[in-house]
Amino acid sequence: MNNNIKLSNRLLTAVSYLPNGANFADIGSDHAYLPCYVCLSDPTAKAIAGEVNKGPYESAKATIHKYHLDERVEVRLGDGLEVLQDNEVNQIVIAGMGGSLIKTILENGKSKLSRVERIIAQPNVDARNVRRWFYENDYILTHEAILDENDHIYEVLVANKVSDSNPYSKEFMEKELLFGPFLLKKKSTVFKEKWTLEHQKLDRVIAQMRNASKPDYAKIELFEKELAWMEEVVKDEKQHPE
Template identity: 85%
Template sequence: MNNNLKLSNRLLTAASFLPNGAYFADIGSDHAYLPCYVCLSDPTAKAIAGEINEGPFDSAKATIRTYNLNEQVDVRLGDGLEVLQQEEVSQIIIAGMGGSLIKTILEKGKSKLSRVERIIAQPNVDARNVRRWFYENDYILTHEAILDENDHIYEVLVADKVSDSNPYSKEFMEKELLFGPLLLRNKSAVFKEKWTLEHQKLTKVIAQMRNASTPDSSRIKLFEREIAWMEEVLKDEKQSPK
């Protein structure tokens, strides 16, 4: 493989969930490093690099020229999934944004998803929002990864349109949406690190809310429930999520 293009670990992880011969869109592609990396690694792959801003759009075109990938990678300027034609791609990657923005992009672009078999999302924050959108729109969460890179913890979520499995339980679904039903099964060291930090942050938030002149008791109660979940998850005993 003649591929001297380097990707961050979070993007490498996202790209690893693409099948051979993928025809995919990378939304918010920036310099188009991810689609170029994939197409250099797999000559049968094709990609659309979507970018909303002209500066990164021009950078993406320059990257594609550098690696002679004009036949495999098409760069398009536009907002979210608007860059796609109907039934054009089979996979979509959206990486490096907040979960709320990823959810908005998917919701606004639902009409372009009829042929999309797999969505790979790498939210920088608020993965719960993305998991919920997948669930509500019949995309089944089939893989989750968590990694630490440059002092930031990232999650990668993979959802398929057709799958025999449902990773959620009715009784504990809200908890599983927060932590990730598949990540909960393994509770890796990085997973525990993330939720130890989140526990510390949320504890401080609750303390500040209680000291407010008019405390929001309903919101405090919701956060206290999440704190209890975190404490439960961080226990060393190996047990099923509750």
């Protein structure tokens, strides 16, 4: 397939979880490179590219036209999932935003998700927020990936509406929401690198909080608990009892 669109590794990882013949929406599509890449690679796929800003919306239209995909990729201007009609797509990709914003987009657009079988999210930060939203809204986390690109570590989360398994343990759920249940089991080099850096950052935050005129001891206690978890996961010991 003659596909000369170059996607970043984080986006290539995200689209690898789309099925053949995907009927999906890419929310916050920017120049529509992602949906055009997928549709050039898979002649049975079709997509809606959602963009909230006029400039990228116009750029997306130009990209779609350049690759002669006007019949299969439609760009729409609007905020989050409001660009979708009810029961219009089977998969959603939301990439390149903070976890808090992804959670807000999903929460505000819940009425558009009745037919959505799979959500692929690539939060730049705060993946825990996205995992928690999935769990609380009956989307089962099925895959996680972590990668380092251009000195930033990204996570990709995949959740299905229907799945046979729940990846979380009752006893360690809060820990698994923070680190990712699948990533926690694998403990890759990139995973350890991420949580070594996060440990350093949180350690500094706690020190600053302790020096405040009125320290928030409840929050400090919570952060110290998470700091201890981070110390655990960067070591080569087992995460929790068998």
